[in-house]
Amino acid sequence: MSDVANTEPDPRSRPRPQYGEYATPEEQRARIQEPAPWQREPAAPIMTDAPVDGIPSAPVVAEKRQHPIDRIITFALLAYGLVNVIASIPAFLDYGAYAETMLGVMGVDAQLSDPAAGEPWAIAAVIVLAVGWCVTTALSVWNMRRSRVSWWIPLAGGVxxxxxxxxxxxxPLMNDPAVWQALLDSTRL
Incomplete structure (x- = not known):
């Protein structure tokens, strides 16, 4: 018999393994920071620091949808609302002039019996407008940060x-007896 069949191969003659040849697919993905197929489209950002076989996995972040036109429209509506709130403050706080204008628009020739009674109502209206704009802005920004369509929030808040x-x-106009008397007199004509 020949000696060649019984001899073991020389370990030096065997080729060296290539990089990653003996690594599992999970170890290879962790090293090259490629997500596994079941992790490619997560519903929410996943941040895991738990090591897999001693190798920390790479964080997988979900891609957010961008709505640039929605952002422009939302900020334009918020800016319009801010201008409206700022312009309304002096008009509301001069309740006597506001009441005269409203009665003129209604076609009623009347004077408020107590114009000072409308001032607390005017202050409340200014507070409602200012707080309403702040709430609307906060909700719009919160919604935009979550990549949701937000243009409708300033519209709904404004209304x-x-x-x-x-x-x-x-x-205060509807609670004033002089205004009611003038309204009744104008409907009898």
Missing amino acids: VFSMTAGALMVA
Whole structure:
């Protein structure tokens, strides 16, 4: 028999392994920071620091959708609302002039019996507008940071808080007996 069949191969003659040849697929992905197939599209950002076989895994961050036109429209509506709130403050705080204007628009020739009674209502309306704008802005920014469509929030906030402030401003007019008498007299003609 020949000696060649019984001899073991020389370990020096064997080729050296290539980089990563003996690593598991998970170890290879962790080294090259590639997510596993089941981790490629997570619903929320996942930050894990738990080591897999002694190798810390790379954080996988979900891609957020961007809405640049929505952001522009939202900020434009918020800016318009801020200008509206600032312009309304002096008009509301001069309740006598506001009441005359409203009565003129309604076509009623009347004077408020107590114009000073409307001032607390006007202050409340200003507070409602200012706080409403702040709440609307906070909700809009919070919604935009979560990459959600936000243009409707300033519109809804503007409608709700403007109508509430308008109702507060009209309340003293509707409670004044002189205005009611003038309204009744104008409907009899």
